[in-house]
Amino acid sequence: MREGDIxxxxxxxxIVVLSVPAxxxxxxxxxxxxxxxxxAFGDATVIHLDAMRFATTRLRKVYTDFYLYLIKHAPGxxxxxxxxxxxxxxDGWFNRLRRWIERRDCRPLLAHIAALAPDAVVCTxxxxxxxxxxxxxxGVLRCPVWVQVTDFDLxxxxxxxxxxxxxxxxxxxxxxxxxxGIPAQAIHLAGIPTMPAFSRRHDRAECARALGLDPGMRxxxxxxxxxxxxxxxxxxxxxxxxxxxxQLIVLAGRNLAELAALQALAVRFPGRLAAQGYTDRVERxxxxxxxxxxxxxxxxxxxxLAMGLPMILNAPIPGQEEHNAxxxxxxxxxxxASDLTTLEYRIRYLMAHPARLAEMAERARMLGRPHAARQVxxxxxxxxxQESEQVYA
Numbered sequence: 001m002r003e004g005d006i007x008x009x010x011x012x013x014x015i016v017v018l019s020v021p022a023x024x025x026x027x028x029x030x031x032x033x034x035x036x037x038x039x040a041f042g043d044a045t046v047i048h049l050d051a052m053r054f055a056t057t058r059l060r061k062v063y064t065d066f067y068l069y070l071i072k073h074a075p076g077x078x079x080x081x082x083x084x085x086x087x088x089x090x091d092g093w094f095n096r097l098r099r100w101i102e103r104r105d106c107r108p109l110l111a112h113i114a115a116l117a118p119d120a121v122v123c124t125x126x127x128x129x130x131x132x133x134x135x136x137x138x139g140v141l142r143c144p145v146w147v148q149v150t151d152f153d154l155x156x157x158x159x160x161x162x163x164x165x166x167x168x169x170x171x172x173x174x175x176x177x178x179x180x181g182i183p184a185q186a187i188h189l190a191g192i193p194t195m196p197a198f199s200r201r202h203d204r205a206e207c208a209r210a211l212g213l214d215p216g217m218r219x220x221x222x223x224x225x226x227x228x229x230x231x232x233x234x235x236x237x238x239x240x241x242x243x244x245x246x247q248l249i250v251l252a253g254r255n256l257a258e259l260a261a262l263q264a265l266a267v268r269f270p271g272r273l274a275a276q277g278y279t280d281r282v283e284r285x286x287x288x289x290x291x292x293x294x295x296x297x298x299x300x301x302x303x304x305l306a307m308g309l310p311m312i313l314n315a316p317i318p319g320q321e322e323h324n325a326x327x328x329x330x331x332x333x334x335x336x337a338s339d340l341t342t343l344e345y346r347i348r349y350l351m352a353h354p355a356r357l358a359e360m361a362e363r364a365r366m367l368g369r370p371h372a373a374r375q376v377x378x379x380x381x382x383x384x385x386q387e388s389e390q391v392y393a
Contacts, residue, residue: 013384014045015377016118020052020125022067023317025299029150030124032193032299036373039196044381047116051128054109059102063127071317079318086156099130106131113141119384121145122376126158133160146380149173150192151298153323154180164383167376169298170327170367190376191369192302195283199306199370202287211249211274213288218246220347221289221309223300224253233261235293238340240269244351249274249285283307291350291357293343296324296334305333305368310360312337312346333363 015037019030030048037046052060070078088094109128113121120143123129135141144164152169154176166182167190168174177187208215220239224232236250252259252275262275276285286292286307294300296313301324304311311334313325328334335350337343350357369375 012043013119013381014047014116015380016113016116016121017046017048018051018121018123018125018128019048020127021050021064022125023071023297025150025297026125028299029148029193030122032195032373033122033124033148033376036193036196037377040374041377041381044377046377047118049109049112051106051109051125054106054112056105059105075318082155082319088156090156099134102127102131103134110135110140118143120164120380122148122380124148124150126155126160129163130157130160133162136162144380144383146376148190148193148376151320151324152192152301152327153320155320156180165379167372167379169302169369172327188375188379190379191372192298193373193376194299194303194306194370196373197281197283198286198303200283202284204287207284207287210284211276211288212271213247213249213274214271215288218351219289219291220246220248221285221292221294222248222250223292223294224251224255224258232258233265235340235343236262236265236273238344239347240265240272242344242348242351246351247272247274249276249288251276251279251282251285254278290361293337296321296328298324301328302369302372305364306370308361308365308368310334310357310364312343314338314343328367331363331367333360333367335360 017030017033019026021027027050034046034048037044052063070081121132123132123145129145129147132141132145136145146165146167147158147163148167149158149169152173154173159177159180159182165186165188166177167188168177169192171189174187174189178184205215208219213219222232222235232250232252236248239248250262250273252262254277259275259277262273266273266275279285282303286304286309289309291312292304292309293312293314294304296316298320311328313328313334314337316322316325325334325336329336335346337346
């Protein structure tokens with residue numbers, strides 16, 4: 001990108017980033033784009049909106065509460081829903097009815113976007129992208145709309161006409177986009193945006209000492225997401241029984257019961273377990289780690305890759321997270337653990353084969369795209385600058 005092009009794109013421009021809280025990943029990616037803008041593109045105004053805050057209560061329940069209920073209590077049913085919606089014809093009765101309901105229930109969002117008069121919109125969820133594509137076709141919305149896909153998979157509901165461009169996480173997603181009819185020139189291989197902190201170097205010794213850990217000892221980071229799911233204290237107790245010199249960091253998120261259980265466990269294993277509640281400094285925990293045990297959510301995986309961290313993947317959500325896991329397994333950056341016994345075996349194996357762990361870490365570094373958010377913003381802003389030149393020519 002030429003610096004002059006970027007500066008022309010920056011001047012006085014307003015970018016709206018739209019997300020939907022269907023899981024934390026879509027919101028996390030949107031926040032990453034906004035934080036990158038604040039760090040590197042101060043002359044542009046970048047506004048993050050939760051699209052569901054402008055929708056009716058019933059639509060919010062479908063896109064957030066119902067989705068979260070399915071993946072937690074009926075993952076098999078969610079797998080079926082994911083497959084059927086991916087195969088459904090765009091002009092079939094189901095999609096026509098769904099689009100009609102969304103147009104009816106999202107009018108405040110469209111009015112708010114019109115009032116902001118943005119120069120561009122970036123969507124990190126398919127729902128607002130689909131809604132806005134219809135308004136572009138009708139001539140109601142005239143600014144370019146971009147889509148950032150937040151997993152290493154492409155569901156059919158992400159693909160819509162009349163959009164300015166798409167940002168893909170890897171080559172396979174870009175290939176799938178072309179297969180779905182998206183023009184090659186509209187596809188940008190940027191990666192999945194992460195917070196600017198994941199692109200910076202962090203001193204391992206300093207971060208480890210802040211947690212009361214030995215920076216020279218092999219360290220595993222166990223993550224349960226913002227909700228602290230997965231029986232973390234039970235998993236930690238099982239792993240700490242493995243002989244060998246290693247220590248654990250366990251991130252319990254907002255799960256206060258698990259955090260208390262982990263803190264009690266840390267007393268039994270002094271100097272070997274650091275229990276953490278919710279934090280916005282995950283990058284400092286990752287800086288201490290040699291391996292992460294986590295669910296393969298798109299944003300979490302992107303953060304691990306940006307830090308060059310190999311993974312053991314557990315409990316993937318059917319559909320998108322299964323595709324994330326398959327990608328990492330194929331690329332040699334991760335192993336998979338289907339249950340606690342398998343997890344213990346994987347940990348024991350990697351401790352006995354440090355060369356394999358080092359190889360996985362190298363593969364993770366090669367896959368990482370720590371500057372994805374900057375590339376997204378540069379692409380959008382250069383397009384804004386080019387359109388301004390056309391207007392004032």
